[in-house]
Amino acid sequence: MKNLPDNCPVKFIPDKPWLNFSLSLVLCGAVGVLVWVLNPWFVEVTQPENRLAAAVSIGVTMFLVIAVHQYLYRLVPGIRHQTETGTGVLQRARQRKVMEQLVTDLECFPQFADILRGQLSAANGSTEAGAINIMNALSHIRPKSQALLATLKNQKEKAGDLAAQAHRLAQNAQTLRNLSQTQTQLTQTVREIAKQTKILALNAAIEAARAGEAGSAFAVVADEVHKLSQQTDATMAQIDQAIAAMSLSVSGNSSMAVSLDEMNRYLTQIATESHAEMDHIHQDIIDALGHMQFQDISRQQIEQVIAALEDLIVHFAAVKVALEGPQEASWLPLQERIDALRRDYVMHRQRVTHAAVTGQTTTAESRPAIELF
Amino acid sequence: MAKTIFIIDDSAVMLMSLKQTLEMAAFQVETAKDGLEAFQRLKSGLKPDLIITDINMPNMNGLEFIKNARIVLRFTPILALTTESQAAKRDEAKRLGATGWLVKPVAGPDLLRVIKQVMPGI
Numbered sequence: 001m002k003n004l005p006d007n008c009p010v011k012f013i014p015d016k017p018w019l020n021f022s023l024s025l026v027l028c029g030a031v032g033v034l035v036w037v038l039n040p041w042f043v044e045v046t047q048p049e050n051r052l053a054a055a056v057s058i059g060v061t062m063f064l065v066i067a068v069h070q071y072l073y074r075l076v077p078g079i080r081h082q083t084e085t086g087t088g089v090l091q092r093a094r095q096r097k098v099m100e101q102l103v104t105d106l107e108c109f110p111q112f113a114d115i116l117r118g119q120l121s122a123a124n125g126s127t128e129a130g131a132i133n134i135m136n137a138l139s140h141i142r143p144k145s146q147a148l149l150a151t152l153k154n155q156k157e158k159a160g161d162l163a164a165q166a167h168r169l170a171q172n173a174q175t176l177r178n179l180s181q182t183q184t185q186l187t188q189t190v191r192e193i194a195k196q197t198k199i200l201a202l203n204a205a206i207e208a209a210r211a212g213e214a215g216s217a218f219a220v221v222a223d224e225v226h227k228l229s230q231q232t233d234a235t236m237a238q239i240d241q242a243i244a245a246m247s248l249s250v251s252g253n254s255s256m257a258v259s260l261d262e263m264n265r266y267l268t269q270i271a272t273e274s275h276a277e278m279d280h281i282h283q284d285i286i287d288a289l290g291h292m293q294f295q296d297i298s299r300q301q302i303e304q305v306i307a308a309l310e311d312l313i314v315h316f317a318a319v320k321v322a323l324e325g326p327q328e329a330s331w332l333p334l335q336e337r338i339d340a341l342r343r344d345y346v347m348h349r350q351r352v353t354h355a356a357v358t359g360q361t362t363t364a365e366s367r368p369a370i371e372l373f
Numbered sequence: 374m375a376k377t378i379f380i381i382d383d384s385a386v387m388l389m390s391l392k393q394t395l396e397m398a399a400f401q402v403e404t405a406k407d408g409l410e411a412f413q414r415l416k417s418g419l420k421p422d423l424i425i426t427d428i429n430m431p432n433m434n435g436l437e438f439i440k441n442a443r444i445v446l447r448f449t450p451i452l453a454l455t456t457e458s459q460a461a462k463r464d465e466a467k468r469l470g471a472t473g474w475l476v477k478p479v480a481g482p483d484l485l486r487v488i489k490q491v492m493p494g495i
Contacts, residue, residue, distance in 0.1 A: 128385065128386055131386045131390075132385065132386060132389060135386070135389045135390060135393060138393065139389075139393055142393060142396075142397060146397075282397065283482070285397065286394050286397055286398075286481035286482065286485075287480065287481055287482070289390045289391075289393050289394045289397075289481055290390070290394065290478065290479065290480045290481035290482075290483075290484070291478070292386055292389075292390040293386075293387060293390060293477050293478035293479070294478060295384070295386045296382075296384040296386055296387045296456070296477060297456055297477060297478065299384065299386075300429070300456055346429055346455075346456050346457045346458065346459070347456050347457075347458060348458045365458060366460075367458075367460060367463060367474075369475065369476040369479070370473070370474075370475050370476070370479065370483065370487060371463070371473060371474045371475075372472065372473040372487070372490065372491065373467045373471060373472060373473055373474070
């Protein structure tokens with residue numbers, strides 16, 4: 001038999017018919033023995049003059065029987081069971097079974113709560129591992145994006161240098177083109193001089209022939225001058241050819257410089273756009289890293305649920321001890337634990353969730369999320 | 374030379390997230406997992422240009438850390454970055470010498486903007 005506290009609302013009624021039967025026999029036997037012992041005195045008191053004494057003695061006897069019965073009733077629940085009948089007995093039997101089941105359930109509750117706690121801890125671990133994996137992946141992307149960003153920046157600078165070189169090349173080509181034009185003008189002048197010299201030599205030869213013997217030496221000079229003018233002509237022709245070739249080359253270089261300039265403008269544009277895109281990727285990575293803070297928030301929420309489960313384990317352990325033992329109920333009321341939960345919250349969203357369930361009010365956050373003092 | 378930021382948080386995820394964000398912004402980052410470890414690092418000679426600390430931590434919480442850190446570093450800005458939203462704790466942090474209070478989650482660009490506001494010379 002389990003000892004229950006006096007204030008337990010459910011009365012304990014053992015289901016032991018043989019014990020009840022035996023105790024009833026003992027009780028009846030005790031009354032019979034008492035009647036047998038008092039039999040001579042009963043005969044004596046049945047006389048009319050002793051009726052009052054008889055009534056008193058019967059009353060005393062009944063009182064003794066009832067007192068013994070009550071005493072046994074208090075000590076032995078089997079007798080109580082014998083004296084109680086009908087729905088009350090059945091109800092108490094059901095309550096006793098419920099109580100036994102409740103005690104069994106309370107024994108299982110720590111295990112049940114431990115399973116929940118374990119599952120929540122595992123969920124916490126999973127989100128933490130997941131967040132760390134994501135950040136590891138981001139950490140691999142980060143140096144690559146930074147290297148790519150640096151390369152693009154470098155390429156942009158190189159494209160700028162190349163464009164400057166192409167510009168200088170175009171300027172040099174223009175200078176060469178100007179020089180070749182000047183040279184062409186100079187060769188034209190020299191050719192004119194040679195032509196005049198040739199005429200002069202011809203005239204000199206005519207005058208030398210007219211002078212006869214005296215002009216023979218002069219004729220030699222005129223002939224040499226004529227040859228000189230012819231050589232000048234030939235040289236000028238070669239110079240013209242060289243200038244024409246150079247002009248052609250300069251013209252080609254100039255076209256190439258223009259092409260290079262266009263190409264570099266295009267490369268610079270690509271580099272600038274790519275740099276901007278990489279910068280966006282860079283910012284996206286920073287944003288993604290910021291969003292990882294969700295894990296810390298959910299971790300703290302889950303940890304608080306785990307702590308609440310631990311509180312429940314303590315609570316129901318105290319309830320179970322009180323149900324099983326003779327001591328007064330001494331556990332902390334569940335309402336106080338609910339209030340304690342509210343006090344332990346750190347996040348506004350936790351207070352809002354709590355208030356939504358309990359119907360309590362919660363004040364809106366008046367301070368900004370970012371506050372500089 | 375890169376400025377040094379000291380982050381204190383008991384969450385591995387938060388430490389990793391903040392470290393990467395700040396390194397991408399060209400800061401040098403030091404970390405500690407609670408207030409006690411952080412205070413020991415300061416006593417060992419670490420002189421960060423900025424401290425970012427969580428509030429609810431084991432061993433030594435953020436408020437105690439701010440109080441102790443102010444003995445060693447009087448002028449270094451200290452930001453509290455926490456899920457804690459109680460006004461009383463916020464006021465307590467202010468009284469102990471914190472420079473600002475940021476409630477998680479704080480987006481990366483917002484954090485960098487606040488750092489630029491409180492850190493001299495950047």
